[in-house]
Amino acid sequence: MIHKLVKDPGLPVPNPTKSYWQTPGNERLLNIQSLHLHEKRDVVILGSGITGCSVSHWLLKGSDSLTISLMDAREICSGATGRNGGRINAPAIQNYAKYRQIFGHHTAVAIVKFELAHFDALRSVVDEIGPALVHTSEIRQVSAIATAFSQQKVEELRQMLVDFEQALPEYKGVWRIADEEEIVQKYNIKNAKGAVIGKAGAVWPYRMVTGIFEALLEQYQDRYALEANTPALGIYRNSTSEYAYSVVTARGIIQTKHVVHCTEGHTAHLLPMLRGILVPRRGQMTVQNPGSAFPQRGDCSWNFYLDNMDYATQNPSTGELFLGGGDVVGYGPALGNPSDAEEAVSALSHLGGLLPAAFGHETWGTELPGKPRVKASWTGILCNSLDKVPLVGMLPQEALDRPAGSRDSGEWISAGYGGYGMVNAFLCGKAVAMMMLGKDDSYWLPNEYRLTTTRLHSLYHKLGQVVASEERHLKALL
Incomplete structure (x- = not known):
């Protein structure tokens, strides 16, 4: 069992079970691809669920010039968001008890308030797009x-x-x-x-997220692209280049200043240092x-x-x-x-x-x-995280097996929601976008969510302690 918890989660499988939420699929977005993969982009986002959608929304809204390509190994919103329970449900009293026991009173209060903010945040974006999406998404x-x-x-x-x-x-x-x-x-x-x-x-999650993507494509078509069925096969950094990262795909290579990992249970595939810290379920x-x-x-x-x-x-x-x-x-x-x-x-x-x-x-x-x-x-x-809260922010050297970047050109992450992505992912994605834009006003993000070197050292120490004991590792992840 222990080997399963620290192994490479790989890319999403090509033949998933058929999610009812995705039937029928969004015709405009099915197998959507640029005629030719862009050679250079300011930002490449990996993953097209609610996190990737949020990062896209807030980056595009917060900048007049950023060019962005979002890539998914399969169809748009075919992963966890397009397969979940359709609930925007923060079990507030239960989660206060849970997080108070782990982190103490102040952190528990911060997490509960953060989770409870998600329905209004999502509803506001859907309302802004218009009544048609309110109706079809059933929010x-x-x-x-x-x-x-x-x-x-x-x-x-x-x-x-x-x-x-x-x-x-x-x-x-x-x-x-x-x-x-x-x-x-x-x-x-x-x-x-x-x-x-x-x-x-409650919401029809696939319709909501694909509806937001459609609106983004319509408004920012000159600098935003969705690339379905385009898995990232590798990421390499050349710090001497303005576009320091090369994201390798079967369709070509994109050079970019930033890479944002929004792939939840598959995150540790391209970030092997996080295996056992982020575990799929x-x-x-x-x-x-x-x-x-x-x-x-x-x-x-x-x-x-x-x-x-x-x-x-x-x-x-x-x-x-x-x-x-x-x-x-x-x-x-x-x-x-x-x-x-x-x-x-x-x-x-x-x-x-x-x-x-x-x-x-x-x-x-x-x-x-x-x-x-x-x-x-x-x-x-x-995706479960070893310390029971998401990892949000810039990836430091300790999280990488390749040279780390900086706020001007780096790798970023938002993952590890433990099954509660609908009350975490959208505002975690916003927090990452604000950090990338240099507008880190994400004071509302619980401090325990932030990925710091100190937190990573603690996670590696915990992983080293529990990996020798299958039972302890399991308990740490539950």
């Missing part, structure tokens, strides 16, 4: 229902809420505990013992047809706390349920797995039976003729 605020199936879990959540409101009194009343009677009668989860009710966001998703009696709850997002956490949203138009999770305790074979070409059979089996079991057969009803419960299923690759 919306929803009620977040974190459901517990044991009284012990209810009491844990109750104490977390008390601690959370003491730490962040400005959010008092936003989240509350629903008892068993309310969760059964009002929310129809017949087998639950209670829940935390709060707020979250495969997640399972499904789309399910609701039973005959199931109500339309497109205004809800659910977490189900069983052995691990499962999560769901309902499409407000079709009623289809998007359900993910199903991880075995400790993630088992999912951790260290960089391939989304296969399904996780045990997770898929669990997810296929979860909804009737959680809601109860009275709420679920019967299966509808001609509509199988599991309509579609696929996997996607997440």
Whole structure:
């Protein structure tokens, strides 16, 4: 197992499972490529998910002259963002408890506020593009229902809420505990013992991100290009050149001043010094047809706390349920797995039976003729960091096996969201862009996210300690 955690994650596989979010694909962006690869660019961004989209947006908006090419090994937004749960959900009270235990009160507060800022940040950009994207992306605020199936879990959540409101009194009343009677009668989860009710966001992630890319191409077509199916095969630095980096592809070489790594679970392929520090993890998703009696709850997002956490949203138009999770305790074979070409059979089996079991057969009803419960299923690759928070900023020499650059011409990273990219990636991408532009006003970025030499030394020390013990490395990554 330990070898799997420190091995090269490679490039994204060429034959991934088919994500329902990406059906149909965005016709304008499918296999989009320049007629000839640009020979020189100010910036090359690797990865076309929400992070690469964010870095593009903020760099183009913040500069009148930067030329940018964004490259992806596969189709645009075909990776983690185009395969996720469709939720913009920061489990605030749970994450405050988690990060307070790891980093202390002040950092926990900073991280929670940062995550909670993401729905408004994303909604603002979508609104700016226009009502058509608001409609097609289905971006919306929803009620977040974190459901517990044991009284012990209810009491844990109750104490977390008390601690959370003491730490962040400005959010008092936003989240509350629903008892068993309310969760059964009002929310129809017949087998639950209670829940935390709060707020979250939901979206069709592929449509939102590809819609933003379309808007960027339209506005900045003279200095912005998307290069689908163009994997970066190598990166080399020649510090004597103005365009110090050579990014090698099968279509040619781009010389550039900056390289930005936005490839999440595959980041350590081109950054081998980060293997074991950034570790891929495969997640399972499904789309399910609701039973005959199931109500339309497109205004809800659910977490189900069983052995691990499962999560769901309902499409407000079709009623289809998007359900993910199903991880075995400790993630088992999912951790260290960089391939989304296969399904996780045990997770898929669990997810296929979860909804009737959680809601109860009275709420679920019967299966509808001609509509199988599991309509579609696929996997996607997440990324866990060894110290449990993203790596954001310029890559120092300690992170590289090639000469490091500088703020004028360097390599940058934003990766390691631990499955919570929708409440981290967009503003992490903005922070990287601001740093690159020399406008580092990202005071809102939690300090623990910043990639510093001191942090890297700590990560390498931790990696050296735990790599000899498979169990300790696993616990450090969970």
